[in-house]
Amino acid sequence: MQQIVDEIAEEMMNLEDKGEVAHYIPQLAKIDPNQFAISVALTNGEIYQAGCAAKLFSIQSISKVFTLTLALGKLGDSIWHRVGREPSGDPFNSIVQLEHEQGKPRNPFINAGAITIADLIMQGHQPKEVLAEIIQFMRYIADDDSIAIDEKVAKSELETGARNASLAYFMSSFGHFENPVEEVLGTYFHHCSIAMNSTQLAKAGLFLANNGVNPITGYTVVSAQRAKRINALMLTCGHYDGSGEFAFRVGLPGKSGVGGGILAVAPGNASIGVWSPGLDAIGNSKLGTKALELLAYKTGWSVFGK
Known part of the structure; x- marks a missing residue:
């Protein structure tokens, strides 16, 4: 090997x-x-x-595998009411399908789907608490306590995340979100970092x-x-x-x-x-x-x- x-x-x-x-x-x-x-x-x-x-x-976006795992652990198969399981066939940041499908993302790995997963795992908690839980989970599965968020990348994402913000607000317009959109976006950008x-x-x-x-x-x-x-x-x-x-x-x-x-x-x-x-x-x-x-x-x- x-x-x-x-x-x-x-x-x-x-x-x-x-x-x-x-x-x-x-x-x-x-x-x-x-x-x-x-x-x-x-x-x-x-x-x-x-x-x-x-x-x-x-x-x-590799982080989306781990936030999906967390969401399934917290909520089980009920998450599939909010996000689908089908390939999208569109770019990761596409907004086109969301309109046809009333704000339900095709799968948890496109950006819209992962933002939805972030909303689900927050369960009314503040972004800092949720991110601490995500980092703790990452350290647990990798058996490595040094894993952390790169704050420079997170800041860079926040400053250039207009498309992702558009996706989130568009989904929110269908009444799907349970948490404030800005807090969900903050959680999403940070776990990607x-x-x-x-x-x-x-x-x-x-x-x-x-x-x-x-x-x-x-x-x-x-x-x-x-x-x-x-x-x-x-x-x-x-x-x-x-x-x-x-x-x-x-x-x-x-x-x-x-x-x-x-x-x-x-x-x-x-x-x-x-x-x-x-x-x-x-x-x-x-x-x-x-x-x-x-x-x-x-x-x-x-x-x-x-």
């Missing part, structure tokens, strides 16, 4: 086209695109890494690869059935309008973020964190996707067979 990740890291760094960083968030626009990290956490507790695996990055490295990310996703149980700590995070369903949503919706292409090329449940990270899950085998800040045209990590395609090929981990 170490040889595989070393080979992948070397191949990625030798590629000339590394994609474009997310320019619309000023703090992310400053990041050097010539970076790559890969970490593989096996369900037997072994961890393998290559590249700049200790470098912190903003996990952005959690900073992690690829190894922490891989460890955080291990419960999804191991029937809901983190094999390193022995903690049961969710039931096996719930882990299976979160993985199913990651496979069908985790890469926005590029989800079909990711399933075709990689064949693993995965969730991307515009910070350049991807969390991928090989059920029964491993949780994988990759990071490279250059994005493709859809907004997914260009090298991260290529690396996961190579890893799935070399290991035979695709959920569709070897």
Whole structure:
């Protein structure tokens, strides 16, 4: 496994086209695109890494996997009254479908869906209390108390979040929101600004690869059935309008973020964190996707067979 990740890291760094960083968030626009990290956490507790695996990055939309997990833990299947489970086929920040579907987002991983999930988990509490709970959960599943929010990125998100604010107020106009829109947005922008490295990310996703149980700590995070369903949503919706292409090329449940990270899950085998800040045209990590395609090929981990 170490040889595989070393080979992948070397191949990625030798590629000339590394994609474009997310320019619309000023703090992310400053990041050097010539970076790559890969970490593989096996369900037997072994961890393998290559590249700049200790470098912190903003996990952005990958955080939506963990807020969804929290929401399901708090409210169970009642959350599906507020958000759907279907791929959107539209960009992650599209407002078009919301109008056709009376303010109910297609799935919890597009921005509108994740903002709805933030509203659900707040349950009348202040953003600071909710964010403390989210961070505590992230530290618990990754078994790492150093995980925190990057306040500079959060500020950058707040200053440039007009589209997300539009989505939130539009949904609120249908009478769906239970908390003040500004507080929900503050919670959403901050949880997207959690900073992690690829190894922490891989460890955080291990419960999804191991029937809901983190094999390193022995903690049961969710039931096996719930882990299976979160993985199913990651496979069908985790890469926005590029989800079909990711399933075709990689064949693993995965969730991307515009910070350049991807969390991928090989059920029964491993949780994988990759990071490279250059994005493709859809907004997914260009090298991260290529690396996961190579890893799935070399290991035979695709959920569709070897």
